């Protein structure tokens with residue numbers, strides 16, 4: 001199960017997000033200040049997905065939400081069969 005780490009750009013809080021399902025799109029926000037501004041922290045402990053075949057990298061996309069705020073969503077790629 002992939003765990004991703006993020007750092008809030010507003011308050012500096014570092015939080016983790018655990019993704020149960022693959023292929024889902026989630027909206028991430030800081031649990032402390034609810035800011036949608038964050039950056040990905042590359043964790044020291046790399047997770048291993050399965051047998052490690054082929055390029056399953058999460059895709060981070062930025063899009064504009066209502067009222068002009070930027071939101072980021074993270075798309076977790078499904079297993080590559």
Ligand SMILES: [Zn+2]
Pocket residue numbers: 008009010011012013030031032033034035
């Ligand atoms: Zn925050």
